[in-house]
Amino acid sequence: MRLYTCTCGNRLFFDNTQCTSCGRQTGWCQTCKAVTAMEPEGDHLRCLGPLGSDGCGAQVVPCRNYAEEQVCNRTVPLGGDAYCDCCALNETVPDMSVEGNRARWARLEAAKRRLIYALERLGLPFGAETSPPLSFAFMGDPLDDGLWRKAGEAERVYTGHAEGLITINIREADPAEREQIRVDMNEAHRTLIGHFRHEVGHYYWDVLVRGQCEDQFKALFGDHENPTYGAALERHYAKGAPKGWEEHYISAYATMHPWEDWAETWALYLDIAAVLDTAEELGLIPMQQEPTSVDAMLRRYRTLGLVLNELNREMGLLDFAPAVITPAVAGKLEFIDLVVRRAAGQG
Ligand SMILES: [Zn+2]
Numbered sequence: 241m242r243l244y245t246c247t248c249g250n251r252l253f254f255d256n257t258q259c260t261s262c263g264r265q266t267g268w269c270q271t272c273k274a275v276t277a278m279e280p281e282g283d284h285l286r287c288l289g290p291l292g293s294d295g296c297g298a299q300v301v302p303c304r305n306y307a308e309e310q311v312c313n314r315t316v317p318l319g320g321d322a323y324c325d326c327c328a329l330n331e332t333v334p335d336m337s338v339e340g341n342r343a344r345w346a347r348l349e350a351a352k353r354r355l356i357y358a359l360e361r362l363g364l365p366f367g368a369e370t371s372p373p374l375s376f377a378f379m380g381d382p383l384d385d386g387l388w389r390k391a392g393e394a395e396r397v398y399t400g401h402a403e404g405l406i407t408i409n410i411r412e413a414d415p416a417e418r419e420q421i422r423v424d425m426n427e428a429h430r431t432l433i434g435h436f437r438h439e440v441g442h443y444y445w446d447v448l449v450r451g452q453c454e455d456q457f458k459a460l461f462g463d464h465e466n467p468t469y470g471a472a473l474e475r476h477y478a479k480g481a482p483k484g485w486e487e488h489y490i491s492a493y494a495t496m497h498p499w500e501d502w503a504e505t506w507a508l509y510l511d512i513a514a515v516l517d518t519a520e521e522l523g524l525i526p527m528q529q530e531p532t533s534v535d536a537m538l539r540r541y542r543t544l545g546l547v548l549n550e551l552n553r554e555m556g557l558l559d560f561a562p563a564v565i566t567p568a569v570a571g572k573l574e575f576i577d578l579v580v581r582r583a584a585g586q587g
């Protein structure tokens with residue numbers, strides 16, 4: 241993730257809607273591919289571009305979810321679509337009549353924009369030309385007197401992926417709820433961006449592995465057809481992860497079924513790619529000109545993780561990079577790297 245500059249010289253961040261120094265409205269400009277300052281011009285805005293540029297001068301309007309709901313910070317070309325490239329992927333959005341849902345939705349969209357940024361940077365396909373295209377549903381369990389009710393099995397919303405559609409139960413956007421689930425499930429981290437990275441892993445299994453390199457997949461992750469997903473799920477919740485799983489898997493949940501192992505390892509790959517990208521942009525580690533090997537990626541990530549773990553511990557926070565990446569997990573990451581590069585036309 242890059243940092244951006246306002247036309248006044250102040251630093252702008254990916255989620256900014258206003259410059260804290262000059263007060264100008266800011267937003268993502270599709271033409272600049274950056275967060276820039278915007279100047280009102282009649283009934284629309286004009287992109288001023290970053291400091292030192294002439295600005296792209298694009299005439300834009302805020303995305304409808306920016307203007308009306310304050311859950312987005314992207315703009316669209318004047319006279320074009322109502323929704324930005326990220327919001328256009330939404331199939332279902334939270335019920336705005338429920339108190340607190342606007343804040344939950346805003347957190348979901350912020351995490352989703354980060355995901356989309358990363359997919360574009362890696363050159364991964366997800367748009368209308370991809371089969372199936374990626375889409376999102378943000379839904380809540382039914383409410384009882386304004387409190388989360390223990391919904392019957394049939395009405396409960398499950399976070400998951402099916403045929404291009406990623407569904408997220410919006411209670412995950414509630415920090416207290418999410419932390420409770422994290423502790424109950426004994427997870428090292430539980431975050432919104434983590435959910436997006438995991439679920440999009442299932443999506444890319446369908447798009448990039450199914451019917452294309454399933455044999456290679458099986459050799460590393462195991463046979464996804466035997467046992468069936470249903471049987472594996474039952475066994476996992478009855479017996480838990482096998483002893484010594486840490487040697488071969490990135491998380492206990494990954495032991496459930498080869499598809500979950502893939503999604504967990506895919507999420508780790510996106511974690512590492514995003515952290516290294518941002519660390520490079522902030523000047524914490526040297527810029528890498530050439531695409532690097534997974535081995536080199538992991539070396540850089542470990543060095544950074546060591547420092548960030550200690551800094552987090554100083555502040556009493558959870559470890560930044562809690563997982564030990566064993567050779568078996570690194571082997572799976574190499575396969576994912578291959579699949580990603582092939583999809584991006586670099587492999
Ligand atoms: Zn400014």
Ligand SMILES: [Zn+2]
Pocket residue numbers: 269270271272273276287288289295296297298
């Ligand atoms: Zn622009």
Ligand SMILES: [Zn+2]
Pocket residue numbers: 303304305306312313314323324325326327328
């Ligand atoms: Zn939008």
Ligand SMILES: [Zn+2]
Pocket residue numbers: 438439442499500503
């Ligand atoms: Zn999953």
